[in-house]
Amino acid sequence: MDRDFPLTRREREIAALVATGASNKEIARELTISIKTVKNILTKVFAKTGTRSRTELAIRLVRLEFGASAA
Secondary structure, eight states, X not given: OTTTSOOOHHHHHHHHHHHTTOOHHHHHHHHTOOHHHHHHHHHHHHHHHXXXXXXXXXXXXXXXXXXXXXX
């Protein structure tokens, strides 16, 4: 994912958790950060990846991981 999108370590962590279906509350609890921080970082992730939703982000990540024909 690094070469495709310039995401920070924390942005990658949150994107990966979103791809598993985790809610903002679950992500916040897992990473011991506030829900507001999750939302702020997720907004940055959407902007950097050109996605507009959690589903679109998850699909994009799966395609990067497994190739363009996945998902």
